[in-house]
Amino acid sequence: MIKNLKTELLDEKFNALEAGNAPGQEVRQDLSLLDHLMKGDKIDGYPVDFSHGDVDAFPPTPDSESYWLKGFKQGGSQAYTEYRGAFNIRTTLAKDLSLFTKKPILADKELILTPGTQGALFLALGATVATGTKVAVVEPDYFANRKLVKFFGGIVVPIALHYLQSSSKNGLDLNQLEIAFKNGTKVLVFSTPNNPTGLVYSKEVIDKIAVLANNYKVTVIVDQLYSRMLYSGEEFTHLRSCKVQLENLITIMGPSKTESLSGYRLGAAFGTASIIDRMERLQAIVSLRASGYNQAVFKTWFNEPKGWLEDRIIKHEAIRDDLLKVFRDANLQTATPQAGSYLFPKLPALSVDLNTFVRLLRYQANVIVTPASEFAPHLNDSIRLNFSQDHKAAIEAAKRIVKMVKIYAL
Amino acid sequence: MIKNLKTELLDEKFNALEAGNAPGQEVRQDLSLLDHLMKGDKIDGYPVDFSHGDVDAFPPTPDSESYWLKGFKQGGSQAYTEYRGAFNIRTTLAKDLSLFTKKPILADKELILTPGTQGALFLALGATVATGTKVAVVEPDYFANRKLVKFFGGIVVPIALHYLQSSSKNGLDLNQLEIAFKNGTKVLVFSTPNNPTGLVYSKEVIDKIAVLANNYKVTVIVDQLYSRMLYSGEEFTHLRSCKVQLENLITIMGPSKTESLSGYRLGAAFGTASIIDRMERLQAIVSLRASGYNQAVFKTWFNEPKGWLEDRIIKHEAIRDDLLKVFRDANLQTATPQAGSYLFPKLPALSVDLNTFVRLLRYQANVIVTPASEFAPHLNDSIRLNFSQDHKAAIEAAKRIVKMVKIYAL
Numbered sequence: 001m002i003k004n005l006k007t008e009l010l011d012e013k014f015n016a017l018e019a020g021n022a023p024g025q026e027v028r029q030d031l032s033l034l035d036h037l038m039k040g041d042k043i044d045g046y047p048v049d050f051s052h053g054d055v056d057a058f059p060p061t062p063d064s065e066s067y068w069l070k071g072f073k074q075g076g077s078q079a080y081t082e083y084r085g086a087f088n089i090r091t092t093l094a095k096d097l098s099l100f101t102k103k104p105i106l107a108d109k110e111l112i113l114t115p116g117t118q119g120a121l122f123l124a125l126g127a128t129v130a131t132g133t134k135v136a137v138v139e140p141d142y143f144a145n146r147k148l149v150k151f152f153g154g155i156v157v158p159i160a161l162h163y164l165q166s167s168s169k170n171g172l173d174l175n176q177l178e179i180a181f182k183n184g185t186k187v188l189v190f191s192t193p194n195n196p197t198g199l200v201y202s203k204e205v206i207d208k209i210a211v212l213a214n215n216y217k218v219t220v221i222v223d224q225l226y227s228r229m230l231y232s233g234e235e236f237t238h239l240r241s242c243k244v245q246l247e248n249l250i251t252i253m254g255p256s257k258t259e260s261l262s263g264y265r266l267g268a269a270f271g272t273a274s275i276i277d278r279m280e281r282l283q284a285i286v287s288l289r290a291s292g293y294n295q296a297v298f299k300t301w302f303n304e305p306k307g308w309l310e311d312r313i314i315k316h317e318a319i320r321d322d323l324l325k326v327f328r329d330a331n332l333q334t335a336t337p338q339a340g341s342y343l344f345p346k347l348p349a350l351s352v353d354l355n356t357f358v359r360l361l362r363y364q365a366n367v368i369v370t371p372a373s374e375f376a377p378h379l380n381d382s383i384r385l386n387f388s389q390d391h392k393a394a395i396e397a398a399k400r401i402v403k404m405v406k407i408y409a410l
Numbered sequence: 411m412i413k414n415l416k417t418e419l420l421d422e423k424f425n426a427l428e429a430g431n432a433p434g435q436e437v438r439q440d441l442s443l444l445d446h447l448m449k450g451d452k453i454d455g456y457p458v459d460f461s462h463g464d465v466d467a468f469p470p471t472p473d474s475e476s477y478w479l480k481g482f483k484q485g486g487s488q489a490y491t492e493y494r495g496a497f498n499i500r501t502t503l504a505k506d507l508s509l510f511t512k513k514p515i516l517a518d519k520e521l522i523l524t525p526g527t528q529g530a531l532f533l534a535l536g537a538t539v540a541t542g543t544k545v546a547v548v549e550p551d552y553f554a555n556r557k558l559v560k561f562f563g564g565i566v567v568p569i570a571l572h573y574l575q576s577s578s579k580n581g582l583d584l585n586q587l588e589i590a591f592k593n594g595t596k597v598l599v600f601s602t603p604n605n606p607t608g609l610v611y612s613k614e615v616i617d618k619i620a621v622l623a624n625n626y627k628v629t630v631i632v633d634q635l636y637s638r639m640l641y642s643g644e645e646f647t648h649l650r651s652c653k654v655q656l657e658n659l660i661t662i663m664g665p666s667k668t669e670s671l672s673g674y675r676l677g678a679a680f681g682t683a684s685i686i687d688r689m690e691r692l693q694a695i696v697s698l699r700a701s702g703y704n705q706a707v708f709k710t711w712f713n714e715p716k717g718w719l720e721d722r723i724i725k726h727e728a729i730r731d732d733l734l735k736v737f738r739d740a741n742l743q744t745a746t747p748q749a750g751s752y753l754f755p756k757l758p759a760l761s762v763d764l765n766t767f768v769r770l771l772r773y774q775a776n777v778i779v780t781p782a783s784e785f786a787p788h789l790n791d792s793i794r795l796n797f798s799q800d801h802k803a804a805i806e807a808a809k810r811i812v813k814m815v816k817i818y819a820l
Contacts, residue, residue: 006596010540017691024490025694056486065482072475072673076466079673080434115525115675115697122696130420131541131563144695151695153541153563186416263482263489263702265525281427284435285554285561286532287525291701292673 016150021355022143023051023370023386031363037352038364039407047366048397053341053388055260058312061300064261071296079292084280085113089298096302097270100228101251102241109273112280113298115290117225117254117267120279122148123286124221124250124269125189127278129154134185138172140344140375140382142195142223149189157185158376163197163335164346171205174212181216188213191223192236196375196384197344198337200230203237210242219248219275226340228309229258231317234338240271248272250279255301257340257388258312264294316341319387322395330402341388344372345401346381349410354380357408365400426560431765432553433461433780433796441773447762448774449817457776458807463751463798465670468722471710474671481706489702494690495523499708506712507680510638511661512651519683522690523700523708527635527664527677530689532558533696534631534660534679535599537688539564544595548582550754550785550792552605552633559599567595568786573607573745574756581615584622591626598623601633602646606785606794607754608747610640613647620652629658629685636750638719639668641727644748650681658682660689665711667750667798668722674704676711726751729797732805740812751798754782755811756791759820764790767818775810 019025048054071078078086087107094107105111114120121144129135131153137146139158146156157180160173172190188209192201201209213220222239230236240251254267267290269279283289320337327334327345334345350357354371361367372382383401387394429435436459458464481488488496497517504517515521524530531554539545541563547556549568556566567590570583582600598619602611611619623630632649640646650661664677677700679689693699730747737744737755744755760767768781771793782792793811797804 006540006542010538013540014537014688014691017688017695019493019691019694022493022694024698025493027492052490054486055489059485065479068478068482069475072478075469076464079465080462082437083429083432083435115701118695119697127424128420130416130423132416147695151692265697265699265701265704278424278427281424281429282561284429284432285427285528285557287529287675287697288434289675291525291675291704294675294701294704 013151017147021358021371021374023374026051026362026368029359031359034360034363037356038360043365043400043403045366045396045400046393048389048393049368050385050387050389050397051368051370053257053260053386054390055262057390058260058388060260060263061255061304062308064297064300067297067299068293071293074296078296081289081292081295083284083289084276085290086295089113089295093268093298093301097253097268100302101238103238105270106273110276111268111270112276112283113290113295114267114269114283115287116256116265117223117252118144119265119287119290120252120254120267120269121221121223123279123282124252124275125149126152126282127275128187128219128221133187134180136177136180136185136188138190140196140372140379142191143374145189161194161197161199163194163199164333169202169205170199171201174205174208177209178212181212181218185218187219187221189221191225193226193339195226195340196342197335198340198342199335200234200236200338203235206237206239207242210239210244210246213246214244217247220246221250221252223252225252225254226257227253229313229316229341230339231313231320231337236339248275250275255298258309259301261297264297266290266294266298315391316388319389319391319394323385323387323398326395326398326402330405332402332405341386343385343387344382347383347405350408351410352408358383360408361401361404365404367397367400369401423561427557431768431781431784433784436461436772436778439769441769444770444773447766448770453775453810453813455776455806455810456803458799458803459778460795460797460799460807461778461780463667463670463796464800465672467800468670468798470670470673471665471714472718474707474710477707477709478703481703484706488706491699491702491705493694493699494686495700496705499523499705503678503708503711507663507678510712511648513648515680516683520686521678521680522686522693523705524677524679524693525697525700526666526675527633527662528554529675529697529700530662530664530677530679531631531633533689533692534662534685535559536562536692537685538597538629538631543597544590544593546587546590546595546598548600550606550782550789552601553784555599571604571607571609573604573609574743579612579615580609581611584615584618587619588622591622591628595628597629597631599631601635603636603749605636605750606752607745608750608752609745610644610646610748613645616647616649617652620649620654620656623656624654627657630656631660631662633662635662635664636667637663639723639726639751640749641723641730641747646749658685660685665708668719669711671707674707676700676704676708725801726798729799729801729804733795733797733808736805736808736812740815742812742815751796753795753797754792757793757815760818761820762818768793770818771811771814775814777807777810779811
């Protein structure tokens with residue numbers, strides 16, 4: 001009996017990790033059954049995979065491979081670093097991240113380098129969530145957040161995100177958050193800029209989160225992966241530099257998105273030293289360290305050629321604006337991304353379920369997107385696009401999405 | 411009350427992950443308090459870090475950086491692979507690993523690429539151990555095994571390793587193993603060649619493990635990281651090619667050691683498809699994938715220049731033989747490593763505890779080794795050396811160890 005119970009526990013745990021519709025895994029799907037569901041003909045066009053950024057359209061930071069090669073040539077001392085990462089690299093990064101987030105970071109105690117920001121998120125939640133820990137998870141938000149909480153035995157307390165109406169009160173629902181904190185929620189994890197909507201939490205909302213977390217002694221993990229790609233007229237507020245200083249706060253960033261360095265798997269987490277310590281202990285059994293040679297590529301971060309970042313932002317903003325026009329002209333309600341390269345158009349009621357529509361999009365129209373249900377389990381009316389793509393191909397693909405919506409609309 | 415209980419759970423979990431004496435972390439230790447414990451003067455000599463192989467003395471497989479660069483230049487398709495790794499690389503590796511381990515591997519279903527073998531071990535235990543699962547862990551064995559079991563909430567069932575007397579019955583204690591299986595142990599994890607002793611499990615013992623695991627329906631995870639560096643006259647038996655075929659078996663290998671590719675963080679796990687599936691789901695939230703560009707370096711594996719591997723083995727065997735002579739001449743009992751580059755000399759009773767002796771070794775004699783307690787919690791009479799080092803420096807450092815043992819022997 002006990003044995004069966006354990007097997008069931010494990011089955012349940014891994015059912016919660018189901019990844020068949022996760023971004024990047026589409027290639028493993030069997031599409032052969034879609035023919036009888038398809039309405040009309042295939043719609044030709046250059047294939048676009050909106051599930052992640054196209055690093056061929058927006059290539060990695062210039063010379064990243066030279067930095068890598070220097071690391072490789074350095075040999076043993078770069079291959080084997082402390083689990084939390086090479087000290088000289090942490091020293092430089094701590095300065096850059098301090099400047100960017102407007103609060104000092106101690107290189108030796110308050111920073112860890114990880115295999116991607118995914119690695120950082122895993123370690124941060126692993127270090128703070130035990131069986132039964134209640135964790136506030138925003139919906140919609142990065143698809144792995146709730147999976148991580150469940151994997152560590154925590155209880156997901158969903159908090160709604162307001163994102164469709166443009167307002168300074170946009171962001172997570174503060175009333176729901178306070179109720180959750182009152183009811184014993186001990187950890188909050190969220191992303192700003194939000195994935196999948198591109199919403200940047202306002203100073204007003206960030207300040208209130210800080211006050212609430214402080215009052216209720218909640219640990220906060222904030223994923224700011226996209227905070228460098230901020231569009232014109234927008235402001236970004238770093239939770240860590242708020243007037244109210246949180247005792248337990250981890251900020252996560254990395255050069256995988258804006259900088260297109262995802263192929264290196266590099267991430268960074270910084271904040272409360274005791275949590276960073278635990279994250280390092282966990283990293284020691286998870287993956288030892290971010291690949292030693294790859295760590296050398298961190299030296300390109302916040303050190304890009306003059307004007308490079310600005311140019312990249314301008315180009316993404318132009319794609320954003322053209323995509324918004326395509327979707328809004330077709331009456332698909334879409335929030336304006338304030339940062340990052342995610343767009344989250346809302347679809348009308350369809351004659352097929354969302355997962356089927358997404359598969360049809362791939363099969364019939366050569367467009368890969370990610371269904372909303374990956375970001376909020378009960379949300380089935382939107383799709384996420386990572387628009388870090390070839391400009392022209394992205395617009396053409398968006399027009400095919402609109403065509404497909406018209407075909408399958410009820 | 412419930413809150414405190416959870417905090418304690420987490421505290422306990424992370425105390426079990428204490429990594430202050432773990433290989434590679436020595437640099438974080440404060441040695442300033444050792445002066446008053448030190449007997450005699452500092453012993454000069456070229457510093458040797460036996461905690462891991464010296465990839466400057468034994469450099470990575472020739473041209474690994476060219477393979478890496480080809481991967482980088484391939485762009486997006488190499489940066490973003492399936493979570494389980496690029497299919498073309500898995501296809502080639504599946505063939506090579508099938509040949510090596512003498513049993514076919516399906517590239518699509520039975521193989522996953524991971525960030526190092528540490529990553530593979532983490533995923534394999536995460537996929538098979540739930541709260542309360544009893545897991546047979548060999549002592550001494552790789553230091554992370556028992557930490558992983560505890561982290562996933564499993565119960566460690568220790569199994570003794572016989573390694574000091576040379577015998578075909580060397581290997582884990584089969585009686586203890588059967589008792590453990592009878593008492594509900596559902597997973598066995600072990601390494602062959604054994605880390606830290608260099609023992610290769612005999613065909614006789616491997617066959618019996620297969621029979622027992624089959625009888626009691628136990629899942630086996632076997633870490634064969636060092637199986638390619640096999641010394642003259644030795645034979646290696648792959649559990650996966652035994653006559654008795656296990657339903658649940660994962661074999662772990664990687665090019666980090668013999669091939670000195672540790673700086674790339676590459677590992678591979680192969681075996682039961684349903685476990686590989688779970689490992690991929692877990693990888694999706696742990697680190698997404700092994701670094702895309704680094705995966706390209708797998709193409710050097712089992713594809714080294716002719717004679718390269720043989721030469722590397724000959725050189726290591728020569729160091730092994732010289733080290734054994736140094737330690738045995740000083741009456742330090744040391745098993746003969748049959749494969750790999752670990753040596754595990756037994757020390758006499760000392761006037762300081764083992765951790766202090768290891769710190770003194772570093773402070774007084776410029777030699778870093780790993781204490782036995784990292785491999786078996788109650789073992790405090792041995793030290794582990796990774797002798798993949800500059801030959802002359804290693805022998806000189808071993809002589810300093812012998813001097814230090816004489817100074818601190820009771």
